[in-house]
Amino acid sequence: MSQSAAPSVRTRLVREAERAVYDRAAAYKILDEGFICHVGFVADGQPFVIPTSYGRVGDSLYIHGSAASRMLRRVDEGIAVCVTVTLLDGLVLARSIFNHSMNYRSVVILGTARAVTDGKEKLEALRLLSEHILPGRWAESRQPNEKELKATSVLRLPIEEFSAKVRQGPAVDDEADYAFRTWAGVIPLTLVAGEPIDDARLMPGVKTPEYARGYTRKR
Amino acid sequence: MSQSAAPSVRTRLVREAERAVYDRAAAYKILDEGFICHVGFVADGQPFVIPTSYGRVGDSLYIHGSAASRMLRRVDEGIAVCVTVTLLDGLVLARSIFNHSMNYRSVVILGTARAVTDGKEKLEALRLLSEHILPGRWAESRQPNEKELKATSVLRLPIEEFSAKVRQGPAVDDEADYAFRTWAGVIPLTLVAGEPIDDARLMPGVKTPEYARGYTRKR
Numbered sequence: 001m002s003q004s005a006a007p008s009v010r011t012r013l014v015r016e017a018e019r020a021v022y023d024r025a026a027a028y029k030i031l032d033e034g035f036i037c038h039v040g041f042v043a044d045g046q047p048f049v050i051p052t053s054y055g056r057v058g059d060s061l062y063i064h065g066s067a068a069s070r071m072l073r074r075v076d077e078g079i080a081v082c083v084t085v086t087l088l089d090g091l092v093l094a095r096s097i098f099n100h101s102m103n104y105r106s107v108v109i110l111g112t113a114r115a116v117t118d119g120k121e122k123l124e125a126l127r128l129l130s131e132h133i134l135p136g137r138w139a140e141s142r143q144p145n146e147k148e149l150k151a152t153s154v155l156r157l158p159i160e161e162f163s164a165k166v167r168q169g170p171a172v173d174d175e176a177d178y179a180f181r182t183w184a185g186v187i188p189l190t191l192v193a194g195e196p197i198d199d200a201r202l203m204p205g206v207k208t209p210e211y212a213r214g215y216t217r218k219r
Numbered sequence: 220m221s222q223s224a225a226p227s228v229r230t231r232l233v234r235e236a237e238r239a240v241y242d243r244a245a246a247y248k249i250l251d252e253g254f255i256c257h258v259g260f261v262a263d264g265q266p267f268v269i270p271t272s273y274g275r276v277g278d279s280l281y282i283h284g285s286a287a288s289r290m291l292r293r294v295d296e297g298i299a300v301c302v303t304v305t306l307l308d309g310l311v312l313a314r315s316i317f318n319h320s321m322n323y324r325s326v327v328i329l330g331t332a333r334a335v336t337d338g339k340e341k342l343e344a345l346r347l348l349s350e351h352i353l354p355g356r357w358a359e360s361r362q363p364n365e366k367e368l369k370a371t372s373v374l375r376l377p378i379e380e381f382s383a384k385v386r387q388g389p390a391v392d393d394e395a396d397y398a399f400r401t402w403a404g405v406i407p408l409t410l411v412a413g414e415p416i417d418d419a420r421l422m423p424g425v426k427t428p429e430y431a432r433g434y435t436r437k438r
Contacts, residue, residue, distance in 0.1 A: 036321075038257035038303055040268035047266050049259035049303040051325055084257055084268040088410070093431065097349060097360045098367040102255075106270055130316060140401050141316045148317040170418055181422045182359050187434050188413035191307070199389055199403035206402050212312070215406050
């Protein structure tokens with residue numbers, strides 16, 4: 001397992017190269033904070049982009065495939081995908097329109113996704129997906145049965161060809177524009193968990209667990 | 220301008236059809252709350268998915284194209300794209316692993332995106348993009364000059380072929396599972412704006428504007 005990957009021609013960033021991050025550890029930190037990806041694939045020449053959940057384990061990304069299963073019929077043989085994870089961190093308001101920007105962290109992975117077909121491996125992949133989103137939840141839940149396992153699809157994508165982009169910090173204006181009296185600054189944006197909503201049919205005495213109260217993606 | 224669109228074969232949802240929303244007004248409400256989309260396109264047979272900002276005006280989506288410009292060289296002639304907007308609303312924790320889900324609202328648009336090349340139209344498109352993200356900001360900012368306009372690319376995508384998916388509400392468990400003592404419920408998730416961070420080089424006396432303090436995407 002290498003700690004970094006040289007960018008391929010396809011993932012090398014030409015524009016805004018100063019925002020590029022090719023370090024594997026930095027990319028994994030972004031992947032581990034997120035849990036929703038956008039999977040792109042081609043069917044009959046048409047690109048499709050489907051949001052779904054994912055989990056990372058080592059140098060593999062496991063992708064929950066149910067939503068895309070109609071499109072992914074050929075997925076047993078492997079399908080070329082682009083998986084993109086984007087974390088939005090803020091609006092960057094500059095004095096000029098042109099220098100307005102966003103603070104964000106994103107990872108783009110290119111590769112071939114394959115369906116996990118072996119029952120034991122699929123169960124383990126589902127566990128990893130669940131643990132990625134909410135550690136500890138798997139053990140407390142009723143486990144998948146054979147029928148449910150069959151109705152669920154999971155794809156595995158090796159993380160080999162990837163790039164990451166990060167934009168952080170204040171607005172950068174043209175020197176002449178700093179004389180403008182326009183307000184400039186950053187409006188931070190965060191995905192925040194609210195107060196958990198108890199299910200109406202909880203068994204008597206069941207309390208809201210700590211992991212539901214203090215849910216955060218910060219890693 | 221029609222108020223609804225019949226789903227095409229390509230956008231009709233086969234799985235989880237109960238979550239499908241084909242109403243144009245409902246899809247536009249989702250598009251208007253979001254401002255980051257994931258644009259999918261194909262280059263040399265490989266799908267790419269790039270996050271970028273967008274704005275909707277009438278039945279058009281304007282997409283900020285700078286990030287993807289290397290890939291979108293042929294965009295003057297038009298390029299087949301899939302633009303997906305996803306708003307995440309919560310984690311849905313069921314008693315069984317299989318019935319775990321997410322609350323979300325998403326829109327998928329298929330079509331041909333074309334670069335806006337006319338200078339006047341491009342300026343107007345950039346204004347609409349800016350107003351979509353932060354109404355009123357355009358008028359306060361230093362306007363784009365010729366050089367900046369040339370360095371910016373904007374794509375227009377007509378909203379013709381689209382579908383939306385919405386999952387809201389509590390977990391739905393198998394009847395037998397309601398006897399489990401596992402906690403179930405929803406952890407709401409919201410993109411929240413924090414306290415604005417003033418730029419270090421503001422002119423003396425410039426105050427943080429109201430639109431930066433109370434920023435919200437709720438429409």
